[in-house]
Amino acid sequence: MTKDGIAALLNLEGEKEKELFRLALETKLRYTGKKVYLRGIVELGNICAKNCLYCGIRRDNAALPRYQMSAEEIVRAALWAYEGGYGSVVLQSGERSGEDFIALIESALSEIREKTAGKLAVTLSLGEQSARTYKRWLDAGARRYLLRIETSDPQLYEKLHPPDHSFAARLECLHILRDLGYQLGTGVMIGLPYQTIDQLAGDIVFFRKMDVDMIGMGPYIASEGAPLASLGGGGERNFSLSLKMIAAARLEMPDVNIAATTALQALHPQGRELGIQAGANVVMPNITDVKYRRLYQLYDGKPCLDENAQHCRACLERRIISAGGEAAPGDPGDPLHYSRRMRRKNYL
Numbered sequence: 001m002t003k004d005g006i007a008a009l010l011n012l013e014g015e016k017e018k019e020l021f022r023l024a025l026e027t028k029l030r031y032t033g034k035k036v037y038l039r040g041i042v043e044l045g046n047i048c049a050k051n052c053l054y055c056g057i058r059r060d061n062a063a064l065p066r067y068q069m070s071a072e073e074i075v076r077a078a079l080w081a082y083e084g085g086y087g088s089v090v091l092q093s094g095e096r097s098g099e100d101f102i103a104l105i106e107s108a109l110s111e112i113r114e115k116t117a118g119k120l121a122v123t124l125s126l127g128e129q130s131a132r133t134y135k136r137w138l139d140a141g142a143r144r145y146l147l148r149i150e151t152s153d154p155q156l157y158e159k160l161h162p163p164d165h166s167f168a169a170r171l172e173c174l175h176i177l178r179d180l181g182y183q184l185g186t187g188v189m190i191g192l193p194y195q196t197i198d199q200l201a202g203d204i205v206f207f208r209k210m211d212v213d214m215i216g217m218g219p220y221i222a223s224e225g226a227p228l229a230s231l232g233g234g235g236e237r238n239f240s241l242s243l244k245m246i247a248a249a250r251l252e253m254p255d256v257n258i259a260a261t262t263a264l265q266a267l268h269p270q271g272r273e274l275g276i277q278a279g280a281n282v283v284m285p286n287i288t289d290v291k292y293r294r295l296y297q298l299y300d301g302k303p304c305l306d307e308n309a310q311h312c313r314a315c316l317e318r319r320i321i322s323a324g325g326e327a328a329p330g331d332p333g334d335p336l337h338y339s340r341r342m343r344r345k346n347y348l
């Protein structure tokens with residue numbers, strides 16, 4: 001589709017909007033089937049060197065107590081997921097540099113690989129790092145990397161970040177990750193202050209041009225601990241736009257993995273089910289120890305603060321089934337797009 005064609009989809013309302021979701025669901029079933037993959041997400045620390053203007057755990061939020069899990073805690077969470085039949089986990093945290101942090105992740109990765117005989121697919125979501133660090137983590141056993149571009153429009157990116165944050169540097173990281181051979185995921189926030197439909201359509205063109213394997217997008221939701229909170233945000237419009245973005249992304253890239261993210265559920269009690277019905281095929285149950293959950297609130301109203309990992313897993317399996325999907329326990333769920341891309345090897 002052209003950018004204008006995508007923008008037209010994002011503007012659909014009422015019956016036409018429902019038709020878009022039906023078409024996206026049909027496309028998903030045809031290309032990737034009924035399976036919805038579970039990725040247990042471990043929020044391994046909330047220390048962050050960055051200061052994104054929308055985020056609740058940004059560096060300057062001095063009111064927030066900070067934590068960092070030990071390698072032992074990370075491995076314990078991952079093994080719990082593995083033994084419970086998860087095929088995949090995501091290790092996420094604020095952005096940190098320094099040898100201590102790099103080595104901590106490296107040793108957690110090697111131990112996970114050793115104890116699961118390499119059968120647990122590990123995704124990292126640890127922000128911008130050097131090529132050397134990405135390579136070390138790949139060698140230690142990481143297989144996938146998620147790095148949201150946040151918005152593909154450089155001018156909007158600049159408005160949402162302090163001057164020392166660089167769109168070009170973030171984009172470069174995506175290229176490095178892809179060239180190293182990671183399965184690559186990116187995504188954006190939907191309904192950001194100042195963001196237009198045209199820019200969102202541009203985001204989908206960006207995903208296609210970057211030829212990514214995984215897409216994780218969710219509604220922007222104002223966070224009290226962040227400067228942009230005064231502009232408001234969240235609500236019905238961002239929710240419905242997020243579903244339309246999932247559907248449009250599915251139509252444009254039928255064989256990628258698309259997540260129905262937690263933020264969808266913060267805005268609507270059936271948010272993730274509706275995401276699955278609009279074309280998503282991945283959900284990410286939170287498997288972080290409950291004692292840390294309140295400290296990892298990127299936005300207000302984040303669900304599951306008191307529910308433990310067992311509870312979230314059972315809850316999400318029920319939700320998958322009620323959305324007409326099929327849970328896929330133990331399946332790492334590699335994106336079909338990745339194997340095709342590897343066969344073609346025609347990188348941009």
Ligand code: 5AD
Pocket residue numbers: 054055056148150188189218219220221222223263298299300
């Ligand atoms: N609303 C929604 N998503 C947010 N993120 C950060 N702050 C917010 C917010 N206020 C998202 C960013 C980041 C991911 C880990 O969380 O897209 O990449």
Ligand code: SF4
Pocket residue numbers: 048049050051052055056057058059093094095127298
């Ligand atoms: Fe840090 Fe990520 Fe929040 Fe930005 S969005 S402040 S990088 S945790």
Ligand code: FES
Pocket residue numbers: 285286303304307311312313315316
């Ligand atoms: Fe955590 Fe439903 S996913 S309680």
